[in-house]
Amino acid sequence: MDLISIIVPVYKVEKYLDKCVQSIVDQTYQNLEIILVDDGSPDNCGAMCDVWAEKDSRIKVIHKANGGLSDARNAGMAVTTGDWVAFVDSDDWLDPDMYEALLNTAREADADVVACRYQMVYPGQESFPKVCTGDITILKTQDAMESLIQNGLVKQVVWNKLYSAHLVKNIPFALGKWHEDEIWTWQVIMKANRYAAVDKLGYYYLQRNGSIMGQRYCAKRLDALEGKCQRHAAICENMPELTEISLCSLWYDMLYQAQCAKRTLKGGELTKVFAVLKETQRTHPLPERKPATLNKKYWLWFQMAEKSLMWTC
Numbered sequence: 001m002d003l004i005s006i007i008v009p010v011y012k013v014e015k016y017l018d019k020c021v022q023s024i025v026d027q028t029y030q031n032l033e034i035i036l037v038d039d040g041s042p043d044n045c046g047a048m049c050d051v052w053a054e055k056d057s058r059i060k061v062i063h064k065a066n067g068g069l070s071d072a073r074n075a076g077m078a079v080t081t082g083d084w085v086a087f088v089d090s091d092d093w094l095d096p097d098m099y100e101a102l103l104n105t106a107r108e109a110d111a112d113v114v115a116c117r118y119q120m121v122y123p124g125q126e127s128f129p130k131v132c133t134g135d136i137t138i139l140k141t142q143d144a145m146e147s148l149i150q151n152g153l154v155k156q157v158v159w160n161k162l163y164s165a166h167l168v169k170n171i172p173f174a175l176g177k178w179h180e181d182e183i184w185t186w187q188v189i190m191k192a193n194r195y196a197a198v199d200k201l202g203y204y205y206l207q208r209n210g211s212i213m214g215q216r217y218c219a220k221r222l223d224a225l226e227g228k229c230q231r232h233a234a235i236c237e238n239m240p241e242l243t244e245i246s247l248c249s250l251w252y253d254m255l256y257q258a259q260c261a262k263r264t265l266k267g268g269e270l271t272k273v274f275a276v277l278k279e280t281q282r283t284h285p286l287p288e289r290k291p292a293t294l295n296k297k298y299w300l301w302f303q304m305a306e307k308s309l310m311w312t313c
Contacts, residue, residue: 182227
């Protein structure tokens with residue numbers, strides 16, 4: 001049986017950790033290697049991880065100095081021995097048959113990346129829609145990349161997927177970055193021969209104020225834009241047919257970042273963000289004519305932002 005290595009970075013999640021790990025331990029597919037990475041958590045999480053390792057021989061625990069989410073994931077990947085690799089955030093949880101469904105889909109589709117649907121969960125929410133068809137969609141490399149750019153069937157999040165180990169072992173997460181998924185996922189998609197998505201709800205993504213994504217906008221959010229710039233450069237070199245939609249995606253993100261910054265920041269931090277955005281505009285100029293894939297409304301916004309980003313916001 002194929003071994004699935006599941007990497008769980010752990011940091012300041014005492015309230016959520018047991019539910020998360022229990023949902024992994026209880027998977028209907030049992031041939032798992034569960035790697036809990038205690039990223040120097042200052043609370044009781046490290047001890048909780050050790051208790052889980054005593055209860056289940058499939059669980060390994062890494063205790064390390066705090067280095068952030070990317071560093072924790074890299075530490076987990078360095079010790080995996082499985083045929084497949086997966087990631088779970090330690091405040092989320094899984095449907096009991098998520099990995100069984102993903103592995104069956106990977107085999108049926110002969111895919112090296114396979115994904116399921118996920119549900120964003122808000123505090124106090126207890127019921128979730130589960131109207132799923134089980135249908136499988138298969139995409140080759142360029143089609144998968146196009147879907148990723150357009151935020152279609154392929155999403156940039158890493159935790160609703162199963163990856164062939166040979167595909168991802170040599171793609172580390174960028175250290176010290178927020179939105180590290182934006183920098184990592186496109187690299188994986190560009191290397192994947194076949195991507196499959198199954199219409200099955202498998203992952204529950206908790207929305208909480210204490211998480212990075214729950215914090216107010218700040219300059220670190222520009223890490224997402226950096227990831228898109230890197231992706232765009234790779235697309236221009238390797239998939240020129242997608243250059244147009246990639247550039248539009250980049251400009252859309254620039255406008256979004258500018259609006260968030262204008263709404264929430266002041267003084268030097270606002271100036272810093274707009275300096276980065278304007279430099280990104282300069283190095284990624286708009287084409288002379290409206291791209292065929294872009295509607296007139298967004299083309300107008302982009303042209304206005306090219307003249308004055310602050311005024312447009």
